[in-house]
Every structure is written in structure tokens, then in C-alpha cells.
Amino acid sequence: MKTSLRNFGRILVAPNARNHHLRFTVFIPQLISNAPSSRIFHSSIPLNRKKAGEDVNTRLYDAAGWHTAPTVSVVCMPPKGGQPACYGIYWGDDDPMNVLKTVSPSRPNTFHASIDGVLLALRQALHERKLDKVLLRTDSEYLVKCATSHLSHWRANGYKKKDGESVKNKEDLQDLDNMLSQIEVKFDKIESPIEVFNKLKNASNTNVNVEEILNNSDAYDPSFDGQTVFVHGKYLEKNDDSYVGEHFKMAAYGVCFQGNKQFDFPGRMGKFPYTLFRAQLFGILKALQFANSESPKLKNFQIVCDSPIFVKYYKKGWKKSNGEPVANNFLYKQIVKLADELNVSFRYLPEDSNHPDFKNAKLLAQDGLGMPLMEDDKPRAESGFSRDTWIDNFFTKHEKDLAETAEEWKDVPQIHAVKYYLKDSKNYCTAVFDQSSDNYGNAFSVGKNIVIDTLKLLIPLLEKKIEEGATRLVLRTDVKRIALSLESFLKKWETKGYVTAQGSPVKDADVYKQISKLLKKINLRIECFAQPEQELDKKALEYCKEEAEKKSHEIGAID
Incomplete structure (x- = not known):
């Protein structure tokens, strides 16, 4: 490789074996792949399979030839807003051959606009500009594939599909094939047709409202005046x-x-x-x-x-x-x-x-x-998903269901699960409060996962109530996510084997499984509140606050 680089561009002299005259050669190193079965070509080099045996230098020269070849851009716009499909042909600023036209009523779709534009551009190149080669840029990916791949196959099988039926738009594609046999064409894809349509605003050969096209277009507009x-x-x-x-x-x-x-x-x-x-x-x-x-x-x-x-x-x-x-x-x-x-x-x-x-x-x-x-x-x-979404809809329906069944639950015993946030701390206190048992069954904890910590306190209290023969119970809580977890998520997790939508195991699944078993034995009504509405709500919150103050040293240790 060092020798190749050292000799790059030098004129090498070698004797001719037949008549001993000197032969002069400009040395250009070849590109060699590490893999013996592959070959490296620059993406800009058009690969002609018939010339695959030619050396790299020839292909480099071909690429240079296309770099300076005349260029025409052909774009189309589908029918929209009552305006028929149209196509545009752009040769250059203020070029008299620039065209912007709608297709005829008998050819109403985007394909017709694309093929009409490409065929007209090729006729202009061949018959009016007298070109022998042209670089044609188009926003029609389908026509690019037709010209570079499909046409040779269809030509060989008489323009038939695999099912034996004729290829759609056969006559148009045959016209394209005929034009491509008369002029050398390289196709290139245009990402955004808007830039070309903008350049065609002053085209003399037009029956199209360009501003309407630009306003109706969905494609990226590089000329947009702004961020x-x-x-x-x-x-x-x-x-x-x-x-x-x-x-x-x-x-x-x-x-x-x-x-x-x-x-x-x-x-x-x-x-x-x-x-x-x-x-x-x-x-x-x-x-x-x-x-x-x-x-x-x-x-x-x-x-x-x-x-x-x-x-x-x-x-x-x-x-x-x-x-x-x-x-x-x-x-x-x-x-x-x-x-x-x-x-x-x-x-x-x-x-x-x-x-x-x-x-x-x-x-x-x-x-x-x-x-x-x-x-x-x-x-x-x-992200705003807590409002105007399925979560908000869940609580709306939940509250409606509670209101409709309030009368039949008014005499059912209540328990409470409440929270108290600690000032200047990342922690909170949660408490389960049972007024009917003279504080037997009350529990308190300090933690960071408010739903799981509350459910852990709730499990022994529910077990106790079930042992006492209770079949219905009202849970009053200011931890709204408990209702969401037990009445929405829990049902989905049970169905999916406690695996999330992401495919990972549900965190703290053992806690939810215990709760699920208990809820099959007792009918739990969950009533949420933001501010205390009943006297027992206030007592539960006071209990939680008092316990938090008693164990302030414990909380400080956690912080």
C-alpha cells in the first residue's frame, strides 16, 4: 500500500514486449476490499452490470461525467383541495422550458402526473435540447425503481405480473422504456418537491396556482422563513x-x-x-x-x-x-x-x-x-397524560359509579388509608386507620413508594376483617393511585401473569398477588378524597400526623 501511495500520479515507463517501444502509464491505485468476494464502489458511481468487468478508473471517469451532465427536476403533487394532480419540470431559473401543468381529467392520479412530467422532460432533452445524456431528478420513488430495475424485467416477460395479468399503466411504462433507449439517463431521488415548486413560481408555461400547491402540500419546505x-x-x-x-x-x-x-x-x-x-x-x-x-x-x-x-x-x-x-x-x-x-x-x-x-x-x-x-x-x-387522558377518564367513571351506588353502601363499615408528607423531606408517612376496633388494626410506616407501602399496611387489616366475617368494606383514602392500581392495573396484570406492557415483571408483584386473593373474599369499595369530607377522614389524618411527629427521629435517620 505504501508503494501504491508513493507512486500515485507518477508516470511509469515500461518496455513493450512485442516491439520494445516504451509505454507510458499514469499510475492510479486500485480500491481493494479485505473480503475477497466483495467490491467497493462509491455510492455516487452508477453501476452498469454489463460493464462490471471494467476497471475502477473507468467508473470514476463515468461518475465525473455525470457530475457535469445537464440536470432536470420533475416533481408532482397529488390532487388536493379540489385541485387536480399536477407536475412541474424545472431546467433552471427563468428557463423557457420550465413547465407547471395539471394533468387531464382522464389521467387524475399521482402516477399519471409523475409519468407525464418525466416523459415530457425526456422529450425536451432529446428533441429540443438535443442532449445525449441527462440527470433526471424526481420525487417519484416508484418511477426511479421502474427505470433502474423493473423495466428490464417487464420488457423480457411482455409486461406481465407474477399472476399473469398485465402490468398496470403498461402503455405509459412502455413509452418510458422507449424514451430511455434513445437517451442516456441517470435517475436521482428528490426528497422534497416543495423547493422545486417554489422555483417554478415564475414559470411562463403554467395553468397551476403555485401558492395553493404550497399551502396544501404536506412535504418539507426548505424555503420556510423561520425556525x-x-x-x-x-x-x-x-x-x-x-x-x-x-x-x-x-x-x-x-x-x-x-x-x-x-x-x-x-x-x-x-x-x-x-x-x-x-x-x-x-x-x-x-x-x-x-x-x-x-x-x-x-x-x-x-x-x-x-x-x-x-x-x-x-x-x-x-x-x-x-x-x-x-x-x-x-x-x-x-x-x-x-x-x-x-x-x-x-x-x-x-x-x-x-x-x-x-x-x-x-x-x-x-x-x-x-x-x-x-x-x-x-x-x-x-407529559400531560394525567389530564384529558384515560387516567382522567378512569376517575370520572369511578366517581360516577360511586355516586350511583352510594345509597346501598351508606351503612357499610369504613377504614382509612391516608398519607402525610414530611416538610423538607423526600419521604412521607402513610397510615391505615380502623375506628371501629379502638385503634386495634391501625398501622403506620415511613417510605417512598406510597402505593406499595399503603397496601402492605392494608393487607393485615383486610385479613382481620375477613376473619371477623366481613364481606363488604369501604376504604376511604387520599391516595388516589390505590384506586387506579386495584381497579384497573391489577386486572390487567392478573390476565398477563403480572408482566408489564414492556415485557418486564411487575414490581412488587407479591404484594399485588396478596391483595388480589383478599379482594376475592371481600368486596372493597374505594372512595377517594382530596380534602377531608367526613369526621373520620379528619381523625385518620390526625392519627397519621401524630404518628409522624412521634417517629420524627426515625424519619431523620432515613433522610
Whole structure:
């Protein structure tokens, strides 16, 4: 290798074996792979299988030739807002061959717009510009695949599909194949057609309202005058041998602020069912929440995401064609509220986009998958999931059910489970209070997991009540999460064998299993309160506070 580098660019002289004349050769080192069965080519070099035997130098020269080849861009826009599908052809600023036209009524869809634009651009190149080669950039991934792969196969089998039926749009594709036989073409993919449509605003050959196209488009607009934020979602699902029959799932998001890298951040979703769509929506919501929390607030910007579904239904008011709301309506409500306040628009880039900031958001989302999940409820509370969501709906229904059955439970004995937060401490006290047994059965503890600590105190009291023959009991509590845990989560965990949606074992499952067995023997009504409503509520809270003061030295030791 050292010899190759040392001789790079030198003119080497060697005798000709046949007539002994000197032969001059410019030495250029070859690229050699460590793997004998593979070959290395730069991604910009068009690989012609018929010329695979040619040396690397030839392919390098070919790539250089395409670098200076004439370029034409062909973009299309699907029918939207009452406007038919259209296509645009861009050769350069103010070029008289620039075109922006709608397709005829007999050719109404996006494919027709794409193929009409490409065929017209090739005719312009061949017959009007007299070109022998052209670099054609298009936003139609399907046409790129047709030109570079499918056409040769279809040509050989008479344009038939595997089932024997003719390929759809056969005549158009045959026209494309015929044009490609007359001119050398290299296809390149355009990520965002908006940039090209912007350049066609002054096209003389047009019957299209460009401003209407730009307003109706879902694609990323590089010319946007303002801050652009890129958001990417990531979803991972795989089997975990540790938990038979369960899938391991996680989802995350990445947020990249163009030109403001100090604002970039990743995140991981927690504590609700994971899907890629939710990861995408949650990333958008977190970007908006961040912008809203800045001082001054970030306003008048566009969010470019990887979810065309979100952009589509956001513009439709989150309604399906039948008028029903799209899934994850609770997330949409939070997004639209902040988007309206901050004057934010939404655009889309495909997953395989090479935009550097979009790729950075993708890497941040990948990093988010490796972030830890918190043990407490902070991620849900901070993200707004404690309001206007299924949790809020649970308590609304719970309170309604209590009100409807209040009369039949009014004479049932009560017990209390209450909490008391310690000042200047991360700890709290929890107590179970049974007025009917002259304080026999009261219990007190200091800890950090308020639900589990309370349930541990509750278990012996429930066991005692069952032994006494009780079949019904009212639990009055200011620990609302007890109701959520016992009346919602517990049923799901029992069904799934005490495994979470993430595929991991439920923490403190043994405590929940004990409670579950007891609840099969006694009907427990859970009544939640924020402030004491009954005299016994006050007594229970006073008891908890008194016990906390008695054991203040114990609490100090914990801190």
C-alpha cells in the first residue's frame, strides 16, 4: 500500500514486449476490499452490470461525467383541495422550458402526473435540447425503481405480473422504456418537491396556482422563513427469552432544532402501550412543550416529522372519512392546542431522507431507546397524560359509579388509608386507620413508594376483617393511585401473569398477588378524597400526623 501511495500520479515507463517501444502509464491505485468476494464502489458511481468487468478508473471517469451532465427536476403533487394532480419540470431559473401543468381529467392520479412530467422532460432533452445524456431528478420513488430495475424485467416477460395479468399503466411504462433507449439517463431521488415548486413560481408555461400547491402540500419546505424543528420516532419490538410468550417493546423520539443544537434532545416513552405512531406524536408534543416552556416562547416555526399520517389527519381535524376521530385523539388535542398558541405548521420527510438535521433527529431517537425509564409517575405527569387522558377518564367513571351506588353502601363499615408528607423531606408517612376496633388494626410506616407501602399496611387489616366475617368494606383514602392500581392495573396484570406492557415483571408483584386473593373474599369499595369530607377522614389524618411527629427521629435517620 505504501508503494501504491508513493507512486500515485507518477508516470511509469515500461518496455513493450512485442516491439520494445516504451509505454507510458499514469499510475492510479486500485480500491481493494479485505473480503475477497466483495467490491467497493462509491455510492455516487452508477453501476452498469454489463460493464462490471471494467476497471475502477473507468467508473470514476463515468461518475465525473455525470457530475457535469445537464440536470432536470420533475416533481408532482397529488390532487388536493379540489385541485387536480399536477407536475412541474424545472431546467433552471427563468428557463423557457420550465413547465407547471395539471394533468387531464382522464389521467387524475399521482402516477399519471409523475409519468407525464418525466416523459415530457425526456422529450425536451432529446428533441429540443438535443442532449445525449441527462440527470433526471424526481420525487417519484416508484418511477426511479421502474427505470433502474423493473423495466428490464417487464420488457423480457411482455409486461406481465407474477399472476399473469398485465402490468398496470403498461402503455405509459412502455413509452418510458422507449424514451430511455434513445437517451442516456441517470435517475436521482428528490426528497422534497416543495423547493422545486417554489422555483417554478415564475414559470411562463403554467395553468397551476403555485401558492395553493404550497399551502396544501404536506412535504418539507426548505424555503420556510423561520425556525425548523425535526422530529423522528423510533419503535423497537423483539422477543425476550427471559419472558416466555411476551414481546419486549420500547419506543423513543428525537428532536433536532435546526441552527440551535443546544436545544436538541432525545426521549423515551414510558407507561403506556408502545407504537411507532405514538412515538411520533409524543415527539411532536414534547417539541411543542419545550418551545412553550422557553422564555420567551419559541413561535412561528415548522415541525418536520417522519409521519405522513399525522400531517394528513392534522389538516383534516383528526377525523376519518366517516367522521370518527383518528386514534390517539387525546394526544392530538394537546398538540393542536399548543400548535395554535405557538403558530406552528407541520410538514413531512420520508424515513430514508438524507437531510442532515433529520438524520440527527433519527440518531437522537435511537439514543432515546437507551434511556432509562423512571420508577415513579413523573414521565406521565410531565407529559400531560394525567389530564384529558384515560387516567382522567378512569376517575370520572369511578366517581360516577360511586355516586350511583352510594345509597346501598351508606351503612357499610369504613377504614382509612391516608398519607402525610414530611416538610423538607423526600419521604412521607402513610397510615391505615380502623375506628371501629379502638385503634386495634391501625398501622403506620415511613417510605417512598406510597402505593406499595399503603397496601402492605392494608393487607393485615383486610385479613382481620375477613376473619371477623366481613364481606363488604369501604376504604376511604387520599391516595388516589390505590384506586387506579386495584381497579384497573391489577386486572390487567392478573390476565398477563403480572408482566408489564414492556415485557418486564411487575414490581412488587407479591404484594399485588396478596391483595388480589383478599379482594376475592371481600368486596372493597374505594372512595377517594382530596380534602377531608367526613369526621373520620379528619381523625385518620390526625392519627397519621401524630404518628409522624412521634417517629420524627426515625424519619431523620432515613433522610
